[in-house]
Each structure stands twice: as structure tokens, then as C-alpha cells.
């Protein structure tokens with residue numbers, strides 16, 4: 283085979299594409315109950331938008347970004363000319379920065395205006411080493427809410443995320459909801475410093491990545507899956523003991539709302555999200571079976587500074603993203619099927635060439651009446667036309683033959699019961715509709 287899908291990508295074949303559509307539909311249904319509206323942003327943006335918002339030391343900025351260059355920009359690079367910022371483009375590695383950029387650009391939250399509540403669905407791109415459930419092009423749905431300031435918004439977002447998973451068929455008891463507060467500009471710097479000196483003391487037990495993180499961004503060590511690093515991190519100072527009063531009160535309020543809603547959770551002092559922009563409440567949903575150690579199916583949190591980074595105007599935000607491929611693995615493990623199959627249609631069997639124009643026009647009549655209809659386009663024998671109909675799981679076959687047609691009739695075969703009846707062509711649509 284000369285051409286294959288590039289490494290780390292996959293085709294969504296019809297059954298998977300239908301599943302992705304069902305996943306998006308379900309997201310839209312649940313999120314719209316909470317006042318969210320759809321938004322579509324470009325698949326590529328200025329690189330800087332992503333690298334600055336995720337943090338210069340984040341994995342995204344340092345190694346996972348897919349750069350996009352125009353031919354003109356490539357020529358400039360070849361000639362050794364530096365590129366301007368607007369010539370450095372990147373495929374989006376996540377949805378948040380783009381949505382926040384769009385909200386700022388179109389002033390969707392004017393001074394004193396109501397929060398902007400938006401959801402998105404689409405492909406994201408990261409240049410990771412491909413592994414199970416982690417692709418270079420993957421699919422996500424996510425939401426962002428900009429302008430809400432109260433702790434109730436944090437709780438609402440977490441509840442909405444759990445309701446979405448439940449709407450897909452995942453049982454509440456098969457998931458773990460982890461929450462934490464990452465503090466704010468008041469208390470995070472001092473806490474980060476404490477973690478940094480703690481990690482320095484235990485540097486010998488840390489992996490190479492984590493040793494590098496001590497200076498850049500020590501909290502990222504909390505994410506490390508390395509056994510030895512995890513042991514060190516277990517003994518690290520806890521965020522919950524180092525929050526300022528405002529952060530502690532807010533986190534308590536969020537927990538209170540979750541309790542009131544009957545949403546069970548575990549406070550995980552090690553939970554940090556992989557982007558620098560999070561402040562305050564963060565959360566992650568994990569499944570207990572089917573995904574091994576990479577068991578997170580979604581997560582998000584609160585961010586105070588991202589809008590300021592992007593537009594220069596601070597606006598409190600929060601959001602989460604859910605990975606389609608990960609959730610599919612979890613659903614598979616739980617034996618849940620989102621795809622209800624292709625709709626069953628009618629197959630019009632053409633007995634010989636003389637009746638083809640009639641078969642063609644009957645097929646159009648059926649489609650115009652909203653009934654999926656298909657027919658032969660390869661001059662196959664009647665027998666193999668029936669085979670194709672069976673393979674396509676047709677609900678019925680309409681057999682158009684010259685003898686029956688001379689008296690204005692066709693034969694309708696019910697593919698489930700194998701009953702056949704003669705039907706006048708003028709009554710065909712009605713008869714077929716009765717089968718559904």
C-alpha cells in the first residue's frame with residue numbers, strides 16, 4: 283500500500299464516525315441544559331497563543347506542538363531570515379486557548395455582561411509518541427465559561443462533566459472524581475517554592491524529567507508516573523495545607539455544592555493539571571477499569587490569568603475537556619456501545635435493464651419521503667442484488683420486474699419476515715412507511 287494514514291492518526295470508519303457523531307450529540311444535549319452554546323475555532327492559530335498560555339515549560343510548548351509554516355515562511359527560514367510571530371502557526375493542541383482568544387476578539391463578555399458559555403468539538407494535535415489511547419490527532423469535546431466568578435460555577439462545571447459521562451452510559455461507581463485546589467497568585471508562589479526545596483532534597487530519587495522540572499516548574503513532578511518519583515511526591519508539602527484563606531474558603535464552598543448535589547469526590551492533593559494557566563479548583567475524572575495507568579478520561583479547572591495573558595484584560599474562566607478516544611476505550615471495557623448502527627433502508631432490485639428508469643424514479647420517491655433507499659449501480663444479477671441488500675441490513679427490498687410493472691405493480695419483500703406482496707407503484711411509499 284503506497285499511502286497509509288500518518289503515524290499517530292487514524293481513520294474514523296463509518297461505525298466509529300457514527301460513534302463520534304453520537305458522542306458530540308450527547309455532549310451538546312447535556313451541555314445545552316447548562317446554557318452552553320457551540321463555537322468553532324480555526325484548527326490552527328499563532329503558535330504563541332498555545333505556547334504562552336500552556337506555559338513555556340509545559341510539554342506542549344517544549345515538544346508537542348505541531349508547527350505549520352507557509353511556503354513563503356519556509357523560504358524565509360531557508361534564507362536565514364527570522365520569522366515574525368504571525369508567520370509561526372501551529373495546529374491546536376487543545377481547545378481552551380482558542381476559545382478564550384475568540385471570546386476576547388469578539389468581546390463576548392462585555393463589561394458587566396453575563397458569562398460566555400461555549401462548547402467545542404473537534405480534532406486536536408500533539409506530537410507525542412503514539413501509544414494506546416494517545417494519538418497525534420485526537421478528538422475532544424470541551425467547554426469554557428468566561429466571566430463567572432462564584433464557586434458555584436466550579437461546582438456546576440464538575441457536575442456537568444459527570445452528567446455527560448453518565449449520559450454516555452458510564453456508571454457513577456465505575457468512575458473516580460478527583461478534585462484539588464492549585465491555589466492562586468497569592469499562595470501558589472510560596473507553595474511552589476516549598477515544593478522546589480523539598481524536591482531538591484530528594485533529587486537523587488527523581489527521574490531525569492523531574493530533575494529538570496525542579497527549576498522550571500516543580501509542580502509538574504506531581505504528574506510523573508515514575509514509581510520512585512511518586513514515592514517522593516507522596517511526602518511533598520500539600521497544597522491543601524498551604525492555601526491562603528480566600529482559596530481555602532472557595533475550595534470548601536465548591537465541596538459544599540458537590541456534597542449538596544450528591545456528587546462523590548476524592549480530594550487528591552497531588553492532582554495538578556498539565557497547563558500552567560490553572561488556578562484554584564482543578565478536577566479529573568478517572569475510570570477504574572480498562573485504561574491501565576493512563577486512566578483519566580477528562581478533566582479541567584479554573585483559570586484566572588489566561589484571559590489576561592491573551593487579551594490583557596483579566597477575566598475569570600473555567601472549563602474542561604474530554605478525550606473521545608480515551609472514553610471509547612472506557613466504554614469498550616464497560617461493554618457500552620454508543621453507535622446504534624446505520625439506519626435500515628430499502629433496496630430497490632432491478633430485474634433487467636428495461637425497468638431501470640422506473641427503479642430509478644421509485645428510489646427517488648422513497649428518498650424524498652425520508653426513507654433511505656439504495657439500488658444497483660453495477661448491473662449485477664438479481665441474486666447478487668439481494669445479497670448486497672442483505673449485507674446492508676435492508677429493511678425491505680422492492681423488486682422491479684417487467685411482468686409486474688406491465689400491470690403497474692412491484693414486489694415488496696419484507697427482509698425480516700420474508701413475506702412478499704404485490705404493491706401498486708403509486709402506493710409504494712405508503713406501504714414502505716407502514717413497515718417502520
Ligand SMILES: [Zn+2]
Pocket residue numbers: 488489490491492493503506507508511
Ligand atoms: Zn519523575
Ligand SMILES: [Zn+2]
Pocket residue numbers: 465466467468469470525526527528529530
Ligand atoms: Zn490562594
